[in-house]
Amino acid sequence: xxxxxxxxxxxxxxxxxxxxxxxxxxxxxxxxxxxxxxxxxxxxxxxxxxxxxxxxxxxxxxxxxxxxxxxxxxxxxxxxxxxxxxxxxxxxxxxxxxxxxxxxxxxxxxxxxxxxxxxxxxxxxxxxxxxxxxxxxxxxxxxxxxxxxxxxxxxxxxxxxxxxxxxxxxxxxxxxxxxxxxxxxxxxxxxxxxxxxxxxxxxxxxxxxxxxxxxxxxxxxxxxxxxxxxxxxxxxxxxxxxxxxxxxxxxxxxxxxxxxxxxxxxxxxxxxxxxxxxxxxxxxxxxxxxxxxxxxxxxxxxxxxxxxxxxxxxxxxxxxxxxxxxxxxxxxxxxxxxxxxxxxxxxxxxxxxxxxxxxx
Numbered sequence: 514x515x516x517x518x519x520x521x522x523x524x525x526x527x528x529x530x531x532x533x534x535x536x537x538x539x540x541x542x543x544x545x546x547x548x549x550x551x552x553x554x555x556x557x558x559x560x561x562x563x564x565x566x567x568x569x570x571x572x573x574x575x576x577x578x579x580x581x582x583x584x585x586x587x588x589x590x591x592x593x594x595x596x597x598x599x600x601x602x603x604x605x606x607x608x609x610x611x612x613x614x615x616x617x618x619x620x621x622x623x624x625x626x627x628x629x630x631x632x633x634x635x636x637x638x639x640x641x642x643x644x645x646x647x648x649x650x651x652x653x654x655x656x657x658x659x660x661x662x663x664x665x666x667x668x669x670x671x672x673x674x675x676x677x678x679x680x681x682x683x684x685x686x687x688x689x690x691x692x693x694x695x696x697x698x699x700x701x702x703x704x705x706x707x708x709x710x711x712x713x714x715x716x717x718x719x720x721x722x723x724x725x726x727x728x729x730x731x732x733x734x735x736x737x738x739x740x741x742x743x744x745x746x747x748x749x750x751x752x753x754x755x756x757x758x759x760x761x762x763x764x765x766x767x768x769x770x771x772x773x774x775x776x777x778x779x780x781x782x783x784x785x786x787x788x789x790x791x792x793x794x795x796x797x798x799x800x801x802x803x804x805x806x807x808x809x810x811x812x813x814x815x816x817x818x819x820x821x822x823x824x825x826x827x828x829x830x831x832x833x834x835x836x837x838x839x840x841x842x843x844x845x846x847x848x849x850x851x852x853x854x855x856x857x858x859x860x861x862x863x864x865x866x867x868x869x870x871x872x873x
Contacts, residue, residue, distance in 0.1 A: 536633055537586055541567030544593055544630065547623035566593075583641050590634040591663060598627055598666030602673040606704055609680055609697055621677070627670045635659065635719075651743035652770060655727065656777035658719040668712030675707060695835045702795040702836045706788055710843045713784040717854050720777070724854075728861050740865050743770075767866050774862060781851050788844040795836025 545563020549556035566589060570582035601623045638659060658664075676696060683693035696703045730738035747766040 537570070538564060538567040540626070540629055540633055541589070541593070544597065544623070544626050547626050548597070581641075583637055587634065587637045587641055590630055590637065591660065594627065594630050594634060594663055595666050597623060597630070598670045601627075602666075602669040605673050605677060609676055610701065610704070624670055624673060624677075627667065631663070631667050634663070651739040651746065652773045655723060655739040655743070656720070656773050658716065658723065661780060664715045664719070665708075665712050668710075668715050669708050671711040671715075672704060672707040675711075676704060695839060699795070699832045699835050700798070702791050702798075702832075703839050706791050706836070706840050706843060709784050709788050709791070710847055713781055713847050714850070716781060717850055720858070721854055724858055724861060731861070731865060740770075740862075744869065763869060767869075770862065770866075774858060778851070778855065785844060785848055785851065788840050788847065792837040792840025792844075795840070796833040799833025799836070 542560050542563040545559035545561070545566070546556045547559070548563075549559025569589060570585040573582075573585050605624070679689065679693050679696055682689040683697075696707070727739060731740065736742070744766055747769070748762045
């Protein structure tokens with residue numbers, strides 16, 4: 514191979530991957546620096562480690578010819594997002610709920626990097642999906658979206674944003690004190706409820722984004738439509754004795770389509786069930802604590818001494834009522850969003866099914 518050919522190959526290699534460097538390397542470097550700040554080791558060392566990790570897709574693709582840079586980058590982002598999202602969020606939440614001093618500069622710096630990492634993962638994952646072979650499960654791509662654990666990590670991060678904002682606002686404005694009391698002074702149940710709510714919201718947003726793109730592709734009759742590709746794979750790879758009966762193939766395909774559409778809401782149904790249950794657990798916990806406090810007063814004091822300690826004894830009733838209020842309010846909103854999205858999805862699928870059956 515001549516030097517000119519090698520030079521052209523290297524130039525084309527980096528031109529094809531230059532957008533990766535613009536997006537991927539700075540994110541990995543800043544994430545490494547943020548980890549250095551948040552977990553109290555050298556930020557400059559974290560920056561170096563982040564850049565080294567970010568360069569792995571390029572080096573691995575050169576060492577191992579079969580290694581795809583985009584797939585490697587996707588796995589690296591996933592490996593960064595999950596520990597960063599959970600680790601830093603739990604560190605911040607523990608500080609807020611225990612009334613400890615929050616290392617705001619360290620925690621916020623890393624938390625602010627989580628959404629760009631999540632967006633970068635989503636874009637790279639979408640690019641990888643488009644480049645997959647036609648044997649890929651297009652219906653799973655259409656309905657399932659990003660990994661559930663990743664959405665949970667991002668939902669935890671967003672919940673931490675909200676609670677940090679509430680904590681900040683109560684310090685600046687006394688009107689926010691009553692809001693902070695309901696979310697920050699009622700134990701772990703309100704933060705858990707928020708985490709479930711934003712987890713489900715992210716799943717709904719991802720489904721809505723995918724459906725919007727799918728609807729646009731169907732209108733333009735684009736072959737990149739996941740429904741079109743899935744239907745083509747299902748009707749061209751069946752039993753030879755059955756392939757002659759296109760109606761039966763269509764029936765089998767749409768049976769699978771509707772089943773996967775319904776199954777894709779399983780996690781959302783669970784979250785819609787779990788949020789009110791958490792509120793009711795808070796109710797039982799608050800009443801139990803209040804009853805225990807009243808019983809302690811009755812057993813240790815005279816009736817004339819009740820008034821001084823009765824207020825403190827019934828204070829846990831705030832947990833009982835506030836946790837239920839938060840949980841039921843979020844559950845109502847989440848159920849509304851899910852119902853609207855599900856009806857929109859059903860309308861898209863019905864239109865596609867009708868168009869296929871009219872054409873067959």
